[in-house]
Amino acid sequence: MRVLLTGANGFLGRRVAELLVAGDHDVVSIGRSAPDRSVPHAPRFIKADLVEAGDVHRAAKDAGDVDSIIHLAAMVPKNAAQDEAATAFAVNVMGTAHLFGAFGRAGQANIVASTAEVYGLPAGHAPLREDTELRPRSWYGASKVATEIFCRTLEHHDEMHIAILRFTVLYGSGDTIQRAIPNFVRSAVLGESIRIFGGEELRDYLHVDDAARAVILAWERRLSGTYNVGSGAGVTVRDAADAVLRLAGGSSALEQHPRQKPAADIVLDVTRFRQATGFSPARVFPDGLEEQIARAAAADARL
Secondary structure, eight states, X not given: OEXXXXXXXXXXHXXXXXXXXXXXXXXXXXXXXXXXXXXXXXXXXXXXXXXXXXXXXXXXXXXXXXXXXXXXXXOOOSSGGGOOXXXXXXXXXXXXXXXXXXXXXXXXXXXXXXXXXXXXXXXXXXXXXXXXXXXXXXXXXXXXXXXXXXXXXXXXXXXXXXXXXXXXXXXXXXXXXXXXXXXXXXXXXXXXXXXXXXXXXXXXXXXHHHHHHHHHHHHHTTOOEEEEESOSOOEEHHHHHHHHHHHHOSSOOEEEEOOOSOOOXXXXXXXXXXXXXXXXXXXXXXXXXXXHHHHHHXXXXXX
């Protein structure tokens, strides 16, 4: 199969590229920065900015026809200050429109990555189903809702399959986003206290290697529709911080402070995806956390 992959240089995309290449698929990646060329059998890369329609159409002429699109690229803000409406919608919504306008074809089986952030902060404690009301609290989450609507319309308009995968919180080596687990790991490696506010709220953690396997399963089965992809199990933020401290084995301590923001449990109901693919995580948190801590410590030692 000839597959177009976006986000091949990202946290999840690197793993997906490795699985596709290992499966003897012909992989073409496009993006603003080339994947690490030191990786064996790296996919062919074409430089293109998804925000620029002309760039994407030139890339399509260079690449030729593809059998499938696996769209993992997105503008994910590294912190709250980077969460800007104009940028999020330009990259995530219009970038997706440009991509499918240039590479989309009837009959394709395609994957588009979304996020549990489309649900916002739910008031209840039950696991979130795909039909839960979408109430994003960030421009990133709102742009992903808009992207999902575009894809649902496109699927019927152009007669193709599109599986939208709403990923829970991913963890593992190489995560550069300023969110809980990387922040906890960074503090533990530096010997600093881990600070949490509240800590009783539940989160659903999925190892990035399992997330990559989920992408391949959805693609191989030519799924259509929207699916939650996570572990389906909740871990309190405090327990997650305690796991980092235990596995890091340093002198860091846990500082627990009163909550400053509304509390919410965000755990995904993954029944639909499990029934469609048979997927279950090979790693259950904190499995794989040792590797993330070790790599962070090695990177710190080189500074």
